[in-house]
Amino acid sequence: MPLIDPLLLKKLLGPLAGRFDVDALVECDSTNSELMRRAAQGAPSGAVIVADQQSAGRGRRGRSWLSSPDDSLMFSLLWRHTGDPARIGGLSLAVGVALAEALGALGAQGVCLKWPNDVLLRQGQSFAKLAGILIELSSDRRGLQVVIGIGLNLYKPAQALPQASAGLSEVLMPLPDRHALLAAILASLVVVLDDFAVDGFCGLKTRWERCHAWQGRQVDLSGGEGEAVLSGRCAGVDQDGALLLETAQGVQRILAGDLSLRLA
């Protein structure tokens, strides 16, 4: 499979090309780890690393992220947040909106979001994971450095995974060329991040809820060990990106942490 050609990508990004600085690698440990190292050395906002293969791809909650080179698109984007760090809540949900909307605009149907930022594909009554988002923050004298890592399954992963998984090819055939796909996602991300820089998650809340797989559905919230912590009805999210769960004790505000949700 050919590497991403940064020049072709630039062409496809059109007027937004100047916002990105793309490096395509055959292999690295993790595009997030590599970009965090480069961020520490002063890489600019808009730096992107896309890799064909990761030897130590990472997922949320310390999990590893396995993917085979031909079957997925893996990249990370560095975004330097110069605004108030207290307003960073909701960023990971904002990134989910950008990704789900970009895929929808390309014609993929049934792409939706599970709080906080899993990208799922609706399959009848059930849902399967289509993409994962890993956001890592660090700060230095220049401000807050945000590394946004995305792993998108182009084809359904062959290996057995703890969670049902899906590939974009199930809803978008023929698949767009990887350059067109990456350009569409980056363009969507930059627009959403620009909005986020001004208004925080506030202006994106309704768009997130429009994509929310389980809006109004009864769910169980479980802790790190899988034990049920709370049950309730998903009433959406607030302007900080906290999940609002209607329980017998009233509406509870759930902030992202070592928690996972499943349909009751």
Ligand code: BTN
């Ligand atoms: C999740 O657990 O759902 C998040 C998975 C994120 C995987 C992507 S692949 C590109 C980037 N580099 C990594 O090491 N992880 C993210």
